[in-house]
Amino acid sequence: RVPQLNDDHYCGTLLLSFDLRKKFQHLFVQSTKSGKQMLMNEIYTELHITDENLERTVTIGNLLELLPGQDGSLRSLMMKGVSGIGKTVTTQKFALDWAEDKVNSNTLFIFPFTFRELNLLKGKKYCWLDLIHHFFADTKGAGTCSFDKFPSLFILDGLDECQLALDFHNNEILTDVTDSASVDVLLTNLIMGKLFPSAQVWITTTPEAAGRIPRESIDMVTEVRGFSHPKQEEYIRKRFRNKELASRIISHIKTSRSLHIMCNIPVFCWITATVLEDMLKTDDRGELPKTLTEMYIHFLLVQSKLANVKHHGRSETDPIWSTETRTMILSLGKLAFEQLQKGNLIFYEENLVECGIDIGAASKYSEVISEIFKEDRGLHQDRQFSFVHLSFQEFLATIHVIVSFINSGINLLSEEQSTSKQSVLTTEQSEVSQLYQSAVTKAMQSSNGHLDLFLRFLSGLSLQNNQELLQDLLKQSGSSLQSNQDTVQYIKQKIRENPCPERCINLFHCLNELKDQSLVEEIQQYLSSGCFSSNKLSPAQWSALVFILLSSENEFEVLDLKKFSASEKGFLRLQPVLLCKVWSRKLSSMPRSMKAVKVSALYVNKNKIAHLHLLFFFRLSSCELRPESLEALSTVLSCQSSSLRRLDLTNNCLRDSGVELLSAGLESPHCRLETLRLIGCGLTWKSCDAVAFFLNSQSSCLKQLDLSMNKLQDSGVQVFSAGLESPHSKLETLRSAGFSKASHLAAMLKKGLLDLTNNSLEDSGAKFLSAGLQSPHCTLECLRLSHCLLSERSCESLASALTSQPSSLKELDLSTNDLLDSGVKLLSAGLESPQCRLETLRLDCHGHTKHLSHTSLFISLESPVTLLLSLFSSIIIIN
Missing domain, CATH: 3.40.50.300 (P-loop containing nucleotide triphosphate hydrolases)
Incomplete structure (x- = not known):
């Protein structure tokens, strides 16, 4: 209270x-x-x-x-x-x-x-x-x-x-x-x-x-999840009163796919806007930056120029790298690298002293370049320092590694560092290559990816154009720190060696910083050529495909995975895309019907590739899935961010052991699957126990279950009927076959659709179902009894059900049963009843009535019932 x-x-x-x-x-x-x-x-x-x-x-x-x-x-x-x-x-x-x-x-x-x-x-x-x-x-x-x-x-x-x-x-x-x-x-x-x-x-x-x-x-x-693309534009237009400047910045961002995606993160959007504002105001600006490294170099230049003007009494035309500014950046670079190695994001006085920075100098740095480095003080004047964003720490750490190598030949990333000279190296080309290879190795060994951005920056800084922008800071004295082709080849080798595309994604970003698009262009050529039948993708090509799916917006409209001749391998390698969160905002405004993928085809919006993390429908029919695929799929189902609603595994020989592997994901409280199709999956009654368990789960969202063309038998149906009767079961539609006792399906009469096609129910089963249909608790709206060995005797009991008070049944399928004219006459009595709410009835013309014009069935057509009469291979619809 x-x-x-x-x-x-x-x-x-x-x-x-x-x-x-x-x-x-x-x-x-x-x-x-x-x-x-x-x-x-x-x-x-x-x-x-x-x-x-x-x-x-x-x-x-x-x-x-x-x-x-x-x-x-x-x-x-x-x-x-x-x-x-x-x-x-x-x-x-x-x-x-x-x-x-x-x-x-x-x-x-x-x-x-x-x-x-x-x-x-x-x-x-x-x-x-x-x-x-x-x-x-x-x-x-x-x-x-x-x-x-x-x-x-x-x-x-x-x-x-x-x-x-x-x-x-x-x-x-x-x-x-x-x-x-x-x-x-x-x-x-x-x-x-x-x-x-x-x-x-x-x-x-x-x-x-x-x-x-x-x-x-x-x-x-x-x-x-950051800005949507429209919100990017909104932010930039709010940021700049000058409408023309804002429009030019937005236009440039759209010219680079990677830049456009990067700007969904507000801090990157802010950095990009700051850099482009500075560059677009000058005529002699050179090429505008498009990569992450280029953008951070220019941001550092903007901040250093501001520091010279505001704090060092210089003009904007003076050289940027004054002694004070260079000392400040190099000191912060050392701090950034050493604390990054230790995993520290916040620094105290003792951390500063270890890097040769006194606390007074650190306070001054936080004033001079407050957009990169900042100081926080507690109410009792306790001090702590940090970089404004982790990416600034990683960028300056990269500069420290390069400067150390240039000035003293020290490879700070080498695993074999002596205690005295720390593996002093010459600046020969092979040793330069070793520096970059050491960085790639360390980043790949990181379990949480904490060196990914560092590696991207190091890759970008190996380009001559980028080094020239920082030449007075690096003071190369004519020596070269370029090892572009060696680094590119080494990265490609690592992509080929690593079977996990998820670990290779950052390496593709590194190739992008190195402006090498060869692997991506190669797979794009395959996609556009249509000649996939004789090509099996290599591990590197699969990784390139995953990278395209994660970073593309308008590369293609249909991706046919079956043509790669490795459907299961494809599924396993696409798992990073299925679990990815970065792009989920891209589908937030797409129609639900577009959020679907099939192994036969990936349908995407013309301008946006379908982000698989938000998939509603995933069809893996006839893919010969093996246990490892099912384990991966189970992981997707149990992922906290998974949005999968419909899963079709038709015609995969899962067997009972496969259902058991899948059930771990189905039983997860995070699983939100609503439709599951297991048609022709080689299941027996043993699978029904697992089915019953997840139907009975309090978190189960399953509404439609198709177990057709499996040998469940009566014993199996009896087992999972317990799950149907659970108060937690949300199942509305069941399709099944291979049993004869309708008594096991009493619980399904409280659902929406019951499809018993191809079951040997006979008249006794129809009689039992009819009794259930007359129950006041029955809410069944659709009943399909095609191919159920019914005779005219079944029509009497079904007619009685149609006249029950009240009848909820709206659709009835009795096709391919031997009802005869006499059975149809019995059925018509039910159709004439004012209690009958049937809207659709399916019958066979050739199987039961010889005198359609005479049969009393047509009396019932005064009511709004759609009658579908199958005549040989044709369908006659009468309204």
């Missing part, structure tokens, strides 16, 4: 609102001449955010709300997204909107914390009230009220930067908000709901760090 508010409480929340408006109403935006403050509400551009479990688009307005009809409460939210995707700005915009009474008006207090700030309190003890007053001094106006009694929201931004232990298993349990403990203990108890159980908690993190929070402590997970 919420206690009554008094004047102190109102005062506290008003002062907090004022403080948050003051703190977040402006966003610093860098321009080519100087930084400027822009109003958050003017520059903020909506990001694409999705709910991982419910597949809905989330906005700031409904971020912390349950959908209509959802049970329970939403206490804890985890927002995931790669670095620079916009998580922090989203929390700031939300806090500002709350302060301006635009969202969550029922929440009395919002407390936005960052883990960067909380890191500075490591080892200190607080109670929650003191901690809140520590960061939000204005809340002292609320007196000593217990915030746990009021609707509150705690925002914890940047879990990936948290340097606290967060030991959920061993930390002390607290239930009183006045108890003092370390910040680590306070946080774990807050997140678990031991403290402030009625408050909401919003945590932001990168995907890699998400596992630090127990899944049971999180009620909902959302993912920030």
Whole structure:
């Protein structure tokens, strides 16, 4: 129960609102001449955010709300997204909107914390009230009220930067908000709901760090996926008042596919806009950058030029690399590399000293190039430093590696470094090649890909044009650090050697930085030639195909995988595309019918390639799938971000062992499959146990199941009928064959469609079904009894069912049964009943009636029933 508010409480929340408006109403935006403050509400551009479990688009307005009809409460939210995707700005915009009474008006207090700030309190003890007053001094106006009694929201931004232990298993349990403990203990108890159980908690993190929070402590997970292409343009037009400049920037971004995709990440869009603003304002600008490395080189040049003008008293026409600027960049490069090696993203005084930087110089650097390097100070003047974005750390680390090699011949990436000279090398071509090969090897050995961007930058910096842009910084003295062709060949060799396309994707990005498109062009030629029948793709070509699928937008319209003569290999190698998240926003506006792939053909929008992560329909019919394929497919089904709704495995010899492998994915709480076709898969009654289990699962979403052309027998149907009767079963349509006892299917009469084609039910089975159709609990709308050995006797019982009060049946298929005229006459009595709601009836002309013009069946046609009469191979439709 919420206690009554008094004047102190109102005062506290008003002062907090004022403080948050003051703190977040402006966003610093860098321009080519100087930084400027822009109003958050003017520059903020909506990001694409999705709910991982419910597949809905989330906005700031409904971020912390349950959908209509959802049970329970939403206490804890985890927002995931790669670095620079916009998580922090989203929390700031939300806090500002709350302060301006635009969202969550029922929440009395919002407390936005960052883990960067909380890191500075490591080892200190607080109670929650003191901690809140520590960061939000204005809340002292609320007196000593217990915030746990009021609707509150705690925002914890940047879990990936948290340097606290967060030991959920061993930390002390607290239930009183006045108890003092370390910040680590306070946080774990807050997140678990031991403290402030009625408050909401919003945590932001990168995907890699998400596992630090127990899944049971999180009620909902959302993912920030960056800008859509229209939002890219919107952001740039908001950023630049000059409409012509904005249009030129947008046009250039669209000329490069990789640049266009890269700018879906807001931080890259900001960097690109800053660089292009500077270059498009000058006539003598040279070729505009299109690769990641080129863009970061030019961004560094822009920032260094600003530093010379603002802090070193020079003009824009003076040489960029003054002694002060060069010293600063090289010092930060050393810091970036050494801390990257240790996995550190935040640095303290001791880290600076190790790299020969005193804290005063570091503070000055954060002022001079504040868009690359920054300093954070706690309330007690505790200091910590970091690069504005991880990519800046990786870029400057690359420069340090190159400069070290040029100046002293040291290969910092070599595994064989002596303790004295660290493997001092000459600058001969072979040793230059070794530098790049060492980088490729280290990056490929990384389990989490933390050196991927570093390798891309190193690849790009091996080009002569890029080195010339930094020549005064590198001071090559005529020596060459180019090893383009050797590096290209080595990367291609690694692609050929590595059977996993997922690990090769970054190597293709490296080839792009080296401006070598040969492998991609090769596979594109195959795709466009149509001559696939005699070509089996090599591992390198398969990796190139995956790269194209992940990065292309308009390369082709139809991809025929069967023509590659390796359908199962193709499926396994396409798994990174199936699990990919990066492009899911590209399908958010596509019609549902376009979100389908078949091994026979991949249908895509004319301008956008279908991103397989958001597949609704995946057909793998007649593909001779083996166990490893089924394990991979099971992984896709159980993937938390999978959107697969329809799966067709028709005519694959899965057998019972295959269903068992597949069932691990089907039983996953993340599986959202609605349609499963297992036609002609060699299943026996043994598979029915697994089928029953996942039908009975509380999380099962399966609505349509087709088990036709399998030898399930009566014993098998009896087994999985238990799953049909489960209150958790959502099955609406069942197609099956190979049994004779209709009594096992009583539960299906409460569903939507029952297809019993090709079952030996005979008249006794039809009689049982008819009795079930007359039940007030029966909701069956479609019943198919084709090829079921029925005679005229079945028509009497079915006619009785059609006249039942009420009859839900709308479609009845009795084709290919020996009903005769007498049976049809019996059936017509049911059709004449006012209780009959049948809309479609299928019969055989040649099998049962000789005098169609005379039969009383046509009396029933005064009602709106569609009669489909199969006459030999023709179909006659009578309305």
